[in-house]
Amino acid sequence: MRLIRRLCVYCGSSSDVDARYHEAAAELGRALVDRGIELVFGGGRVGLMGTLADAVLAGGGRVYGVIPEKLQALELAHEGCTELFLVDSMHTRKMMMAQLSDAFAALPGGFGTLEELFEATTWAQLNYHRKPVGLLNVDGFYDPLLAFIRRANAEGFIRDLHADLISVHTTPTGLIEGLSHADIPELHRWMPKP
Numbered sequence: 001m002r003l004i005r006r007l008c009v010y011c012g013s014s015s016d017v018d019a020r021y022h023e024a025a026a027e028l029g030r031a032l033v034d035r036g037i038e039l040v041f042g043g044g045r046v047g048l049m050g051t052l053a054d055a056v057l058a059g060g061g062r063v064y065g066v067i068p069e070k071l072q073a074l075e076l077a078h079e080g081c082t083e084l085f086l087v088d089s090m091h092t093r094k095m096m097m098a099q100l101s102d103a104f105a106a107l108p109g110g111f112g113t114l115e116e117l118f119e120a121t122t123w124a125q126l127n128y129h130r131k132p133v134g135l136l137n138v139d140g141f142y143d144p145l146l147a148f149i150r151r152a153n154a155e156g157f158i159r160d161l162h163a164d165l166i167s168v169h170t171t172p173t174g175l176i177e178g179l180s181h182a183d184i185p186e187l188h189r190w191m192p193k194p
Contacts, residue, residue, distance in 0.1 A: 001180050001181055002102070002103075002132070002179075002180055002181075002182070003102065003180075004037055004102045004103045004176070004179060004180055005036075005037065005038060005102050006037065006038040006039070006040050006064070006100055006101045006102050007032060007037050007038070007039060007040065007101060007102070007103050007104070007105055007176075007179070008040040008041070008097045008098065008100070008101035008103070008104045008105070008120075009028070009039060009040070009041050009052060009104075009105050009106070009107060010041075010042070010104070010105070010106045010107070010109060010112075010113045010116040010117055010120075011025060011041070011047070011048040011049055011052060011106065011107035011108065011109045011113055012047045012048045012049070012107070012108055012109035012110055012113055013042070013044050013046050013047035013048070013049055013076075013109075013112070014046075014047045014110070015046050015047050015050075017047070017048070017108070020138065020139060021048060021107070021108050021138055021141075022048060022051045024107060024108075024136060024138040024172075025048040025051040025052040025055065025107055026051055026052070026054075026055040027055075027172050028052060028055075028105075028107065028136060028172040028175070029051075029052045029053070029054070029055025029056040029058075029059065029061070030055055030059055030172075031172035031173055031176060032056055032061060032172075032176075033055075033056055033059030033060060033061040034059075035176060037061075037176070038056075038061060038062040038063070038064065038082075039052065039053065039056045039061065039062070039063045039064065040064045040065075040066070040097050040100045040101045041053060041063070041064075041065055041066075041097075042065065042066065042067060042093065042097070043065025043066050043067030043071075043072075043077055043078055043081065043084055043085070043093075044065070044067065044071070044076050044077065044078055045076060045077060045078035045079070045080075046076055048107050048108065048109065049078070050078060052107070053065065053078050053080070053081065054080075057080055057081075057082075062082040063078075063080075063081045063082050063083075064081065064082060064083050064084075064085070064100055065077065065078050065081040065083070065084045065085065066084075066085045066087060066093045066096045066097050066100070067084065067085070067086060067087070067093065068086075068087055068088065068089055068090055068092075068093055069086050069087070069088060072086055094116060094119060098120065098123070098129060098131075101131065102131060103131050103132045103133070103134070103179045103182075104116075104117070104120040104131060104132070104133045104134070105133070105134045105135060105136060105175055105179065106134075106135040106136070107135075107136050107138070108136075108138055108141045108142070114145075117133070117135065117166070120133050121133045121165055121166055124165060124184050125162055125165060125185075126187065127184070127186065127187040130184050131184075132167060132178075132179045132180075132182030132184065133165065133166050133167065133182075134166060134167035134168065134169060134175050134178055134179050134182070135166055135167075135168055135169075135175075136169060136170070136171075136172065136175050137168055137169065137170050138170070142168070146168060149163065149166070150163075161185050162185065165184075165185075167179055167182050
């Protein structure tokens with residue numbers, strides 16, 4: 001079982017989404033506080049990001065936001081963070097979030113959430129980090145994505161060894177438990193030697 005002190009969560013920045021997604025974000029925030037896990041996130045005050053951060057802060061938890069100066073300048077930064085880091089680019093943002101965290105998870109979101117989820121997964125696959133990656137599949141939101149992963153696996157684009165690299169759960173408690181028990185395959189188990 002691995003110790004998770006800080007969880008990096010990727011999620012949508014749109015506030016114009018169904019209330020059930022906001023409730024899932026708040027529930028995850030409360031679950032993190034209950035387990036003494038600190039939040040690392042994209043630093044925004046809008047959408048699921050804001051809901052998640054607010055829930056952690058309301059429970060007395062610690063929140064670390066990482067936001068590019070360009071987005072902070074648009075008044076999107078969550079000023080209530082325990083610590084808010086301003087960075088120069090999206091690339092720097094993702095690297096800092098990864099360095100601050102022991103694991104990664106995704107709530108529902110759009111292009112940015114998917115990009116971050118898959119980058120963290122690819123880094124795990126290539127052993128650039130040995131941190132688990134998971135997603136909270138709220139009301140089947142990610143079912144089409146999971147079908148794509150199964151298809152890519154069946155077609156040989158994703159190895160059997162990596163087919164379950166993303167830990168999928170429907171409850172925050174299940175997600176945290178799954179991340180705590182995740183296995184990251186060693187690079188030498190699948191990468192051919194020159």
